[in-house]
Amino acid sequence: MFFDTTIHCYDDARRIAKRRLPWMVFDYIDGTAGTGDGARRNRDAIQSIQLQPRVLNNVENRTMGAKLFDAPTGLPFGIAPMGMCNLTAPTADRLLAGLAAKHKIPVGVSTVSSTSLEDMFRLSDGNAWFQLYISRSMETAERLIARAKAVGYETLVLTVDVPEVGRRPRELRRGFKMPFRIGPRQFIDFACHPGWALPQLIKGKPEMANFGGTFGEFDREESRAGADWDLLAKIREGWTGNLVLKGVLSDLDALKAQKLGVDAVQVSSHGSRQLDSAPPAIHALSAIRQAVGPDFPLFYDSGIRSGEDIVKAYAKGADFVFAGRPFSFAIAAGGATGLRQMSDVLAQEVSITLAQLGLRKLDEITSSVFA
């Protein structure tokens, strides 16, 4: 129906979000590195995986829960860290934290989150994971880690696939900047999207809430190229909680991280926002699982658009799966209702996929599901 704003699948969320968001914000979220071929290749790779239906297995009682660092989760997916989520709607961070609290799933809190890491921990009922970028100043990183520790974070996610921010032509064309600046182009863009602009006007423009005051401003363009394995070792030494290394696509890097004592590796191409020519992250997942062995915790994100995709990532060796854009677009499309619908869609799709494969729970997913 023409005016139906219900989210029945990821494409619904993206389509409605595209209509509602300013062009600049839509392109910031949807955009990729370079030509976008890398993103397409990863999607093609995920879509080309075929699953083998099985019948008459009595799959009446199915469960959706997974295990993350030995703690049970209510759903088989989590929310990947995304900077400046409140650009979609002033309530976005709050809604994501609420979803995490309700289902006991992790919500990644970006270094450049638009709600402070302290508030996100509280709003998510302790289900938040703090994501750290290391820029030139290790001192800022140490202070952020200390804040995360003080508030009670158990999991630190170190993102290492942004030595320099990737060139994303769609962002550049729109003049997207962090901190966020409103020039004449943006003004016209926002005026053409009053449904988005009015609530933002009332609440004030989204800020990088972990910065300001003694922390100074976060400079998004600042190089993060100085990070190395010694730095990881240092962070490992100082952080006694769970340490996740996010943004790994090479089996050699995953092995190094495993040896250095990280608790998990997150296989990710940053949603294809960094290296256009990177191999499909879903292929890297299989190779890395082979390299690190069956028991080492591996997480996956990048290009997950449906419950079938989630099952495929588990079958390729993931112990847990994250998505980013589906949740942002869902909030832009329908606020709290949109987010609930998107999360329900993914959960139902996982459940129905398990039933089609003759399985009852995530633990039963193995490579035998491939057709």
Ligand SMILES: Cc1cc2nc3c(=O)[nH]c(=O)nc-3n(C[C@H](O)[C@H](O)[C@H](O)COP(=O)(O)O)c2cc1C
């Ligand atoms: C708008 C946006 C902002 C992001 N910001 C961050 C960030 O601050 N830190 C980070 O580690 N990853 C960031 N990511 C990458 C996500 O954590 C994740 O790797 C990616 O979104 C997964 O791909 P998907 O969006 O296709 O699900 C961002 C992604 C998007 C779309």
